[in-house]
Amino acid sequence: MAPTARAILFDLQGTCTDFFTSVVAAARAIDGGEHPDLDWGPFVSDWRKAYMRALGNDATAKAGAAPAWRSVREVYRQALEALLAERGLDGFDEDQLVGLVLAWEEQEPWPDVVPGLARLRARHTLGALSNADVPAVARTAKAGALPFDVLFSAQMFQAFKPDPAVYLTSARWLSLDPPDIMLVACHAYDVAAAHRLGFQTAFVPRPDELGPGAGAEPAPESALLARDFLDLADQLGS
């Protein structure tokens, strides 16, 4: 069994939520069949990859590096406009563009997340630690009834993960040292950054994050590996 963590911080988008299914469904509804040739699955997958690149969180990014903070709502908006232009897609009005971007701010949790957090909540302080803006984190937690005790957003730190300030300020705000906190994510860059700073870490693969069967990231060796949040609760004795 892993050493007991007083608090567990969870990456939100991807780790707790199935943004792919949520955003594809919202996009199809907003589009209303106006672009029959547009396959929203690959489009949303590419949109997410563009967001990750903008935040420096792809495989080519330098370890521990992150760009200066700016609103993630704006990052998704710019990435959307670039993708649409690149593919010669037009005909979306302002309401539709806003709706598409806001779809990223309210996502359904994976089925294991709520029951897993409910089990972990009795013994640990549970927090979200997300690069998304405060309203996105709050709306997603509220819509999904995610039983977090605290919500931390990059907006509060004016810095993105994997900037060490995000992790270390979170620890200071919790009045805990990094070894007393576990960071849980499905993204290797996030787990690696927390591990380097002395946090406990767990990796939860989400093979359907970028679409059904798209595949999970390789598990970092340093992290506890859990199949899902229920398995994590099992392994932590909750």
Place this chain on the structure above:
Amino acid sequence: MAPTARAILFDLQGTCTDFFTSVVAAARAIDGGEHPDLDWGPFVSDWRKAYMRALGNDATAKAGAAPAWRSVREVYRQALEALLAERGLDGFDEDQLVGLVLAWEEQEPWPDVVPGLARLRARHTLGALSNADVPAVARTAKAGALPFDVLFSAQMFQAFKPDPAVYLTSARWLSLDPPDIMLVACHAYDVAAAHRLGFQTAFVPRPDELGPGAGAEPAPESALLARDFLDLADQLGS
């Protein structure tokens, strides 16, 4: 009916919680009858007043002024030591002193708070906006099952209410303008500061805040006056 607020921010200690009863009960348990002459009721009341003075939130404070941020846990600790010394009380060991201070970080809500917030939650984003440290806000919300969507602490802003930065940064983090947010408190200084910045405000008197029958603060004229959180829900149409 008041104009609809997208979000409602609540002062925590005193407005949502009955710190007097909670801290007096904890203090009596920690003391274990070792100081039979010490009447914990007036002591806790004086302790709270010393804390309010340290934060500049008493009647003599300059409008809108607040001291530089520091941990409220430390403020309560220093005020406790000063009060004990002043009264010639000794014999408390370190564990007892720590326990007394931590009693301020987990307080029972007033009976109207959970049912009132539950009604308001469907139509509004609900947040705590407290001068207490992050762990105090999180532990109080968790222990009392307070259904807040976001928790904002002075520690996140490195500034105490009534510093305008606290209110204005909260609004920015919520992506809302002050007129779209209502601040609810039982303390006139808090309501007045939010009103000056353009927020909607509501005043909820808590006549037992400093002990049964100690009396509420006078209601500010600018604020919506609600008897309790259920009355607030009634007045806001929830």
